[in-house]
């Protein structure tokens with residue numbers, strides 16, 4: 001019997017998890033899932049799983065060669081630009097077929113009050129001059145630091161930002177002790193997806209008047225809730241993707257794997 005084709009599935013998303021489940025028991029493909037190890041209690045996919053960085057492009061290239069990987073499916077988050085670029089470069093060097101699975105971004109509907117932001121830092125600067133006072137931040141632990149100086153500027157008495165700002169920060173795991181300080185306000189922990197009704201309730205309970213979010217795409221109660229409450233949204237735009245094939249659904253990724261695993 002022919003050797004199964006070895007697939008490295010770069011994960012950390014719901015799509016990667018669904019794909020690993022679909023590939024479990026596949027007759028021609030052996031899937032190795034890779035997680036960065038960022039969350040403390042990740043939902044583990046079936047099959048072989050490895051956790052932690054590879055050590056940049058050289059480390060990933062060595063892994064691909066040592067493991068005799070035949071295919072790479074990059075199903076990391078649309079904002080995981082470093083990993084996406086590393087995968088592109090390591091696969092180019094080893095001539096291993098690679099594709100990027102990325103869910104479609106959200107698009108504004110008529111009446112939505114979105115302002116597009118090129119980065120988290122740009123959103124924090126923009127907010128300085130915006131009158132919103134109670135802000136819902138749905139960003140990762142590493143990214144909220146950009147909003148801390150905003151709180152300090154307020155403490156110093158800067159009036160141009162319309163008074164003291166307060167932040168409801170939501171993330172999956174709490175920030176490490178001694179790590180990035182939180183912006184002034186409240187912290188809620190939780191892993192999505194969150195239903196629109198629950199999101200609306202949370203925003204109303206805290207008197208939120210502006211949402212900051214990355215354009216992650218996928219199921220998102222917060223987007224529907226913000227639209228219903230007519231809240232302004234600072235929408236952080238996605239980083240550019242590396243060159244190569246882009247797939248926009250788990251079904252398309254499965255088809256790509258089946259075609260390439262011959």
Ligand code: NAP
Pocket residue numbers: 010011012013034035036038051052053054055056057059060075076077079080081082083084086140214
């Ligand atoms: P990143 O900035 O692109 O990656 C930073 C480094 O983390 C990479 O260079 C790599 O380290 C390691 N890494 C990232 N994804 C990995 C994977 N699947 N397997 C092994 N190593 C990985 O990515 P990030 O924004 O920190 O995201 C890390 C993980 O969280 C990704 O798997 C992503 O899908 C998931 N995630 C990210 C976001 C987000 O908004 N960025 C949101 C939800 C989930 P080495 O260079 O040492 O190989």
